[in-house]
Amino acid sequence: MExxxxxxxxxxxxIPVLVGVSLIVFAILALFSPEQRAAAFxxxxxxxRDIRGVIRSHGLDAPVYVQYFNWLKEVFHGNxxxxxxxxxxxxxxxxYFLPNTVELALFSAPLVILVxxxxxxxxxxxxxxxIDHLTRTGAIVGWSLPTFWFGLLLLMIFYGYFRGLLPPExxxxxxxxxxxxEAFTRYTHINTLDALLNGNFFIFFDALRHLILPVIxxxxxxxxxxxxxxxSSMLEALAxxxxxxxxxxxxxxxxxxxxxxxxxxxIPVITVSGYLFALLIQGVxxxxxxxxxxxxxxxWARAAVNLDVPxxxxxxxxxxxxxxxxxLIVDLLYAYVDPRVRLG
Amino acid sequence: MNFFxxxxxxxxxxxxxxxxxxxxxxxxxxxxxRKSPLSLVGFSLIILFALIALMAPYLAPPKxxxxxxxxxxxxxxxxxxxxxxxxxxxTTEGQYDIYYGVVWGTRTAFRIGFMxxxxxxxxxxxxxxxxxxxxxxxxxxxxxVVDTFMSLPTLxxxxxxxTALGHSLDNVMKALIIVGWPAYARLIRGDILSVREEQxxxxxxxxxxxxxxxxxxxxxxxxxxxxxxxxxxxxGAMVLTAAALSFLGLGAPVGYADWGQMxxxxxxxxxxxxxxxxxxxxxxxxxxLFILLFVLGWNLLGDAFRDILDPKLRRR
Numbered sequence: 001m002e003x004x005x006x007x008x009x010x011x012x013x014x015i016p017v018l019v020g021v022s023l024i025v026f027a028i029l030a031l032f033s034p035e036q037r038a039a040a041f042x043x044x045x046x047x048x049r050d051i052r053g054v055i056r057s058h059g060l061d062a063p064v065y066v067q068y069f070n071w072l073k074e075v076f077h078g079n080x081x082x083x084x085x086x087x088x089x090x091x092x093x094x095x096y097f098l099p100n101t102v103e104l105a106l107f108s109a110p111l112v113i114l115v116x117x118x119x120x121x122x123x124x125x126x127x128x129x130x131i132d133h134l135t136r137t138g139a140i141v142g143w144s145l146p147t148f149w150f151g152l153l154l155l156m157i158f159y160g161y162f163r164g165l166l167p168p169e170x171x172x173x174x175x176x177x178x179x180x181x182e183a184f185t186r187y188t189h190i191n192t193l194d195a196l197l198n199g200n201f202f203i204f205f206d207a208l209r210h211l212i213l214p215v216i217x218x219x220x221x222x223x224x225x226x227x228x229x230x231x232s233s234m235l236e237a238l239a240x241x242x243x244x245x246x247x248x249x250x251x252x253x254x255x256x257x258x259x260x261x262x263x264x265x266x267i268p269v270i271t272v273s274g275y276l277f278a279l280l281i282q283g284v285x286x287x288x289x290x291x292x293x294x295x296x297x298x299x300w301a302r303a304a305v306n307l308d309v310p311x312x313x314x315x316x317x318x319x320x321x322x323x324x325x326x327x328l329i330v331d332l333l334y335a336y337v338d339p340r341v342r343l344g
Numbered sequence: 345m346n347f348f349x350x351x352x353x354x355x356x357x358x359x360x361x362x363x364x365x366x367x368x369x370x371x372x373x374x375x376x377x378r379k380s381p382l383s384l385v386g387f388s389l390i391i392l393f394a395l396i397a398l399m400a401p402y403l404a405p406p407k408x409x410x411x412x413x414x415x416x417x418x419x420x421x422x423x424x425x426x427x428x429x430x431x432x433x434x435t436t437e438g439q440y441d442i443y444y445g446v447v448w449g450t451r452t453a454f455r456i457g458f459m460x461x462x463x464x465x466x467x468x469x470x471x472x473x474x475x476x477x478x479x480x481x482x483x484x485x486x487x488x489v490v491d492t493f494m495s496l497p498t499l500x501x502x503x504x505x506x507t508a509l510g511h512s513l514d515n516v517m518k519a520l521i522i523v524g525w526p527a528y529a530r531l532i533r534g535d536i537l538s539v540r541e542e543q544x545x546x547x548x549x550x551x552x553x554x555x556x557x558x559x560x561x562x563x564x565x566x567x568x569x570x571x572x573x574x575x576x577x578x579x580g581a582m583v584l585t586a587a588a589l590s591f592l593g594l595g596a597p598v599g600y601a602d603w604g605q606m607x608x609x610x611x612x613x614x615x616x617x618x619x620x621x622x623x624x625x626x627x628x629x630x631x632x633l634f635i636l637l638f639v640l641g642w643n644l645l646g647d648a649f650r651d652i653l654d655p656k657l658r659r660r
Contacts, residue, residue, distance in 0.1 A: 013491075020492025024501075031508040137382070140647070144640040146584055148591045149607055149632030152614060160615035161622055282499035286588055290611075304503040305511075305593045312504045319500045327495065 003335070010331055014324055021320045022075075025313050026068050032309055034060040040081035040310040041074060043089050047082075080317070081310030085302045090314040093299065099189035100170055100295035101284055103207075106190070108215045112222040112276065117269065119223070120230025121262055124238060135227065142224035147283055151217040151290040158213060166213050168291040175206035214291045218283045222276055229272055234265040270334055274327040281319050373652045380651065386644025393638055397450040404447040413448055413601045415440040424613055424627045436627045437609040440599060446634045448601035452513070453638055456586045457579035460520045465575055467521070468528020473559050475529065476536030487533070490526040498523050499585060506594045513596045516589050520582050531574060535567030542566075573649045580642035587635050603638075606631035 029037055038054040047054055055061060059070055074080075078091050086093035123135040158166040171179060171191060178184055178200070179191065187197050192211070195204035237243070238261050246260045284297035292298070296318075303311035377383050396403065406412035418431060419439040427434040433442035475486040493501075505519035539545060540563065548558050589595045590604030598605075607628065616623025 016488045017491050017495050020488060021495065024492060024496070025504075028504050028508045140382070140643055141636075141640060144580060144584075144636055144643050146587055146604075146607075146632060146635045146639070148588055148604075149628070149635060152607065152611065152628050153632070156614050156622065156625065156628060163621070278497040281497045285499060285503070286591075289592065300500065300503065301592050304507045307507060309507070312507045315500050316496060316504045319497050320495055323497060324495050 006335055007332060010328065010335075014328060017324060018320075021317070021324075022072060023068075025316050026071055028316070029071065029309070029313055030064065030067075036307070036309050039084070039308075040071070040313060041079070042082050043079055045082055045084075045087075075317070080314045083299075083303065083308055083311035083314070085306050085308045085311055086299055090310050093311070094296070094314065094318055097294065097296045097299045100191075100293055101288070101297060103190045103192060103211070104214055104218065104284060104287070104293070104295065105280060107211055108218040108222075109276075109280065111215065111219050112226055113269070113273075115219070116223045116226025117230050117262075117266065120227040121234055121257065121265075123227065123231045124234035124265075125257055127235060136231070139224040139227045139231075142220045143228070145220060145224075147217060147221060147286045148290055150220065151213070151287060154213045154217060155290070166209060168210070168213075168293075170207070170210055170293045170295075171203070172206050172210070175203045178203055210291075210293075214287045214293060217287050217290070218280070221283065222279050225272070225276070225279070226269055229268050230265065233268040234261060237261040237265040240264075267334075267338055270330065270337060274323070274330040277326045278323060281323070376652050377648060380648060382644050383648030383651070386641050386648055389637055389641030390645055393450055393454070393641060396447060397454050400447050400451055404444045406448075413452065415445045415448070415599050415601050417441075417599075424610075424624050426623075427626060433630045434626045436606060437612060438599075440606075440609065442606065442626065442630055445601050445606050446603065446631055449603045449606065449631070449634065450638070452596070452600075452602050453583050453635075456513075456517060456520075457583045457642070460517050460524060460582045460586075461575050461579050463521045464524040464528055464578075465571065467525040469532055469564070469571070471525070472529040472532030473536060473564065476533035477540065477555065477559055477563065483533070486529065490530050493523070493526040494530070496523075499588065502585060502589060503592070503594065506589060511594050513586075513590075513600065513602065516586050516595045519589075520585060524578065524582065528571065528574070532564075532567060532571060535570060536563050539563050539566050569649075573646050576642055576649055577646035580639035580646070583642075584635065584639050603631045603635045607635075 034055050037060055038051050041058045059066055080090035083090045083093050119135050123132045126132045184198055186194050188194055191207035192204055243260055246256050285301050288295045288298035289301045300315040407416035408414050417439045418435055422437055424437055425435045431441050436442050471486055475483045502519040502523050505522055506515050509515040545562050548562050587604030590602050591608045596602040596605050610627035613624035613627050615621055
């Protein structure tokens with residue numbers, strides 16, 4: 001009973017947030033002139049020839065609240081305007097750029113969680129020893145690292161010094177041509193996955209080679225955060241009574257750490273995974289820009305620089321939607337793992 | 345300090361007596377700092393940067409006194425030049441002097457950090473206090489606004505706001521303020537909710553103290569430590585975000601002393617000429633190192649504050 005009530009309450013809580021997000025996005029839109037705003041309402045670049053007509057027909061000179069509902073109606077019909085940087089309507093562009101970003105996230109997210117938990121555990125188990133000091137210092141330096149600078153340094157070394165060992169962009173020239181050829185079926189548009197499905201290992205390794213640096217760049221900052229959280233919650237868990245009990249009954253140290261302490265210590269990591277996701281989206285903007293990987297982040301950064309209003313608003317809408325949904329999943333998962341939440 | 349115990353003859357003695365426990369606590373705090381090498385590093389870094397910022401006119405005398413933040417150029421060639429007698433750290437793309445840029449960029453970084461975090465602290469404390477102390481409809485409205493802002497990734501919202509407001513450093517700061525305050529409001533509200541039920545607050549209310557007096561004298565001092573820790577960590581984080589926005593080309597105008605922009609100058613010079621791939625390392629490494637150390641300093645300081653200020657942790 002309580003579980004259902006909790007879930008319903010949590011899902012209902014999304015509604016005011018989404019209304020709020022729409023108000024924020026509209027407020028940003030309202031900061032632009034009617035001419036700039038017109039771009040957010042068209043689906044085809046040719047409509048811009050009659051910009052006065054667009055302004056009139058979409059009521060861009062009407063009172064604010066009328067405009068808000070007009071705009072909301074367009075958004076619900078999936079019309080987010082025309083993006084000049086992508087040369088496509090915003091919604092189409094979103095699905096066009098999505099696969100490259102998903103690929104990046106697929107490779108970096110598990111790495112963040114695994115490495116972060118591993119390092120955090122080591123650090124806590126060896127509290128006060130050299131390895132603890134090293135990992136802690138590493139974590140705080142990693143957390144302070146400017147992502148864009150770190151990525152450029154990596155490029156300098158692995159692309160410059162080692163003569164193109166790990167190049168930028170998503171695919172090399174040859175692999176890029178092969179991917180677009182008739183012989184290659186693009187199931188998901190995620191390069192590594194498609195290459196495996198096609199059984200083409202040349203493309204697979206080429207895509208992997210292009211992934212290594214962006215994944216490292218994206219991972220370091222988030223890893224530092226997971227590690228720090230894991231360390232403190234692990235220390236807390238190791239001081240609990242059940243650990244002493246486990247030791248007293250003769251369990252070896254490995255079992256105590258892995259089975260008794262670490263499992264309980266992992267709960268706080270779940271709590272912050274929603275926040276990790278926000279870090280991921282932000283990291284993607286910087287990482288894709290540096291490595292010239294044509295994904296969502298690359299598009300959004302270019303849109304912001306080139307005053308591509310519809311794409312910028314789209315970035316806020318998309319990231320908010322994804323973020324809200326992830327947070328919902330995290331909260332429900334958390335309630336499932338930790339009964340105190342749903343009963344409290 | 346007890347106001348009523350001050351007698352006319354022994355004011356000085358009373359003052360000494362009253363401040364003694366505080367001095368003891370202060371000494372204890374300094375002891376804690378001295379014993380932790382990482383917090384020492386943090387303090388030294390911040391003091392070093394503060395000195396650089398204060399001494400900027402002497403370390404790097406401005407070429408244009410009316411506009412000292414404009415980095416002087418030594419020619420108009422695109423290719424960066426290595427460190428030399430005239431340019432300690434070399435010149436970056438467009439012959440902007442790197443040494444001058446990083447020195448005056450320190451001032452820019454402090455200004456961004458203090459302005460942004462100071463403002464969001466103020467907004468957060470005011471709205472958070474109102475929300476937590478009064479509760480009810482006001483609380484509900486403020487918290488829903490906070491929820492909304494916190495459901496948007498910081499950088500994306502900041503990017504959108506800067507695009508709408510116009511590309512400039514002032515607008516980057518405005519955007520970061522709009523993005524940053526909700527976390528503080530939520531934190532201070534939670535603290536106030538837990539402090540509000542304490543007996544001493546109830547006692548103050550029973551004596552007839554005004555709401556304003558209770559909030560400023562009883563509630564806030566007991567809820568402020570987590571906020572200060574967060575503020576210290578956030579100065580680093582905000583400077584980092586501002587640098588990222590400048591790097592993307594949304595921040596300072598071209599040639600303004602700003603670390604993020606200096607790294608964006610270096611983007612085309614990652615790979616040197618054949619045979620010397622690391623020829624232009626100084627264009628990337630030096631401004632980046634300044635950002636890293638500045639942010640690291642504030643993060644270490646925040647960690648030190650956490651150990652020192654938090655009454656629950658300090659005696660461990």
